[in-house]
């Protein structure tokens with residue numbers, strides 16, 4: 217039985233074996249199921265039993281290409297590394313001295329713990345930690361980012377810093393719990409990076425999971441109007457249900473910049489959040505905002521993209537990238553979800569057992585059956601596949 221010294225457990229309610237099932241990344245694109253010791257929480261850490269984990273576009277980047285994962289200073293391949301970062305579950309063991317939460321607490325988990333000692337961590341921007349990936353050998357600064365620089369969630373248990381835990385209500389489904397972090401990214405883009413205030417206008421380009429939940433958070437924050445652009449009507453329809461005041465299908469409306477401006481008095485919006493990764497999207501976004509407007513880049517195209525820099529300069533446009541969801545934005549996103557200000561489950565489409573991770577990844581990657589967010593669950597019967605309409 218799992219009984220590391222100094223670690224509090226409650227085996228009656230939450231029995232923990234010594235080993236667990238964990239997916240491990242071999243060569244690019246190659247995952248295999250293996251058995252690993254259940255990790256041991258240290259000071260300021262807890263052990264989380266992972267009940268559900270969603271697949272993110274960034275997981276696919278990591279599994280097939282490597283970055284932004286950084287394991288022992290390099291690529292994540294063939295290092296016994298377990299990816300996966302959008303998970304939720306229950307606290308089942310407490311590291312030495314932990315009294316911030318109780319065994320049994322249901323939580324969503326923020327990805328980045330940061331090192332806690334660099335300039336950015338001290339500012340609350342722990343997703344931009346200057347010691348990113350520095351958690352090995354002589355470089356051990358204690359940096360943790362689940363599924364990026366430390367083992368992640370495609371397994372049964374993971375250790376997490378108490379600072380990364382977001383308590384969630386019992387009524388919230390496991391699947392919805394995995395979406396708290398995605399909504400957190402939208403919140404970080406809008407409030408911390410964008411300084412969005414109620415009544416300001418927003419355009420989100422690209423109705424992927426982050427784009428759709430950014431729409432939902434923007435509306436919940438009181439943005440007006442919230443405009444969503446994309447290429448697929450069914451995705452745009454979900455955007456409407458999540459709070460978009462207007463949607464633009466760029467296949468039908470070739471001059472998307474003019475269309476956005478027209479929807480907001482001809483001047484363009486105060487803030488654009490680019491979530492599409494389309495080659496033309498960055499340049500479109502800087503033209504969609506009004507003078508002095510702001511643009512947040514939340515997706516990256518594979519290639520370098522041309523941008524009209526003179527337009528940005530002449531019009532005092534602010535441009536920023538986003539990394540993850542810092543400054544406790546995820547806590548505030550969860551508060552909206554707990555209040556049912558929007559229904560994040562509209563973007564969840566499929567659930568598979570943890571054993572079927574390769575199938576789940578195929579659904580997410582190839583958008584099989586129009587998959588948006590695909591979730592895997594360790595406790596699901598392997599014979600049972602649940603498709604959510």
Ligand SMILES: [Zn+2]
Nearest residue numbers: 272273274302
């Ligand atoms: Zn993600």
Ligand SMILES: [Zn+2]
Nearest residue numbers: 331334337345
């Ligand atoms: Zn740091």
